[in-house]
Amino acid sequence: MNTNPSSRQQDAQEQVAHELRALRASIELACHKPARSVVLLSPDNSVPTADAVWNLGLAFRTDTSSTLLADSDMEDPGLHLLADLDLAPGLRQWLEQKGQPASALAATHDHGLLVLAAGCSNEDPLQWLNTESIGWFAPALMACAERVIWRTPPLDQSPVGVLLAGSADAVLMAVRPGHTRRSRVNRAQRILAQAGIMATGTVLVES
Template identity: 25%
Template sequence: MSLVPGRQFANTEDPAHVAQYLIRYAGLGEDALQAIAELRAREELRFSEAALRLGLVTQADVDAALGASRNLESGRPARAQADAQLVVAHDPFHPHSEQIRVLRTAVLMRQGEAAANVLAVVSSQRGEGRSRLAAELAISCAQLNQPTLLVDADMRNPGLHPLFGLDNARGLANALAETAPPQLHGVNGLPQLSLLTAGRAAGNPLELLSSDALDALLVGWRRRYRHIVFDTPAVASYSDALAVANHAGAALPLARLHRTPTRDWKTLIQRLHSTRARVLGGVLNRI
């Protein structure tokens, strides 16, 4: 590849690793790099600015790259550790792990050939097993050796951070409210899985989750991840999950045996049908 000679960019360089991150996760090929080099030769632009100007990356891509660079400079975010109750992460031969794989296969077949499978796990009430199902489904997707992102969109009663031994100081709420790069956590033993905790919402979570900021994040995430799984709040109490399902485009409803009333299940399905999300069957939790 021949780059444009001449002008040096010493005063217009991105922080370390930003260009490498964008090249890798936005899939910038030789033609794109040549176009960026030519534009930078004409104007004093950073690599990221030139890529944005040319429409080769999104602002969400750049934010993620800047966040990754800051993490490298200041120390990476704490790595997560899957709790023992997330059986699929620890015992692939357990019957429960096989049930999760069967569910994963059914969900992926119903989602078709989309570039990225985005899914919101939803249920009517608290205590129905929503967070565990979202976590184990994401773990199972990552075990396909495909990049997977697990997002806790339950800012009311977040449940993913204790399942992975993390605090909840910063997360999705901060990324949406501050338009800051989200702080993603790697997971020990699962190199293809990333986790975004809920964070602490200063404002109304429904407004945050209904905003264009989540759409902007999803644009970048769809480039980088094959599977994106959202945990959500209880639908009977809040409309947050419906907003997330709208963004995701697909929902997997969950009920718990001997706990979820039939009327609540019917109401849940009716409310999901009022969104743009496809309902991908349903799960009955017997645990």
């Protein structure tokens, strides 16, 4: 047993890195192709989706391809805090102006990730993210990065996640053991089934 604190920390980091690599491989195997667009859904607000999306971005990060994290939770945005960015400009401003998405994107210095912040808080994302707009903004974002990972509002609060999941390569259901209730997960599954969407897999979000 290793008792050196720095070695233990290094071991823990290697363990996390291994888990992320395994997760990425599992996702790509489950969707039978490179997952260019990934949507992380949560049944309710028990899952810290900002952290989960951030770590998912780290899992997919490579030196040769860019990964974009997009925050569609305009009621409770969180990705910009992890990336140490301003809340605006972000997704809302870009959708409002229908301009080039690059103007709203920001790159994180240390992690090599592109981040599209929500752009606002306490607003209903359905005003901007709907069946009409998804036809142009999803392809536009895909043109900006090799891979786009969406953070979505909880499914019991907004159907935006379902909307985005419809055009995604991989749909992941995030569950936080000990915090997420089975009844909420079942409800989320029913919502997805009604929309004809089958989640690619489940991801455990643990502290």
